[in-house]
Amino acid sequence: MTDRPILFSGPMIEALLAGRKTQTRRLCRYANDEHLVHVVQIDVPSEPGWFGDEEGDVRFFSGYAPGDRLWVREAWRTHKAYDDLKPSELGGEETVWPELDRDNCDYHGRYRHGRFMPRWASRLTLVVTDVRVQRLQAITLGDICAEGLGSSIYDFKPVQRAFDAWIALWDSINGEGAWARNPWVTAVSFDVRKGNIDNLEAAHG
Incomplete structure (x- = not known):
């Protein structure tokens, strides 16, 4: 288990506080993906670090693992x-x-x-429950809701509205055309704890 900071914007803080956001996606560092043109997701080891295929042609870095605690910066x-x-x-x-x-x-x-923001000032802590490394465009409607864009899949009719909202959000953060490039991302799922990371045991014991 590792403790580390994680930064969120104002709208994402609102989604965390409201209980809508239980996932986040961050660009995944990788050395070479030319051999994975048609692959959309690969298994992640239980410990954070570099990993890849047996031949060593593809090496990714995942900075998260289940059990990690992330103290939120805002x-x-x-x-x-x-x-x-x-x-x-x-x-x-x-x-x-x-x-x-x-x-x-x-x-x-x-x-x-x-x-x-220093650690002692953080008011939200995320406990990592699952980590996936996948192509950005492998995101599902359920994932988009878990990213904080909706309370449930029924918020979006037609479904394309959800993907349009997600694409606009991703491109606003990562630059125009970022969605179209379909990069590898680390998809992190978590439980939200309202409280400072150093007081979790007292608050939830």
């Missing part, structure tokens, strides 16, 4: 009195306001990007 602020301090200089006692939830109080400090 945009945030502290009191304006701490605006001159770097995140590493904060002591962990400061009040944190997620950007998604904050009001317009005049004592809120400057905007801080989610990539700089």
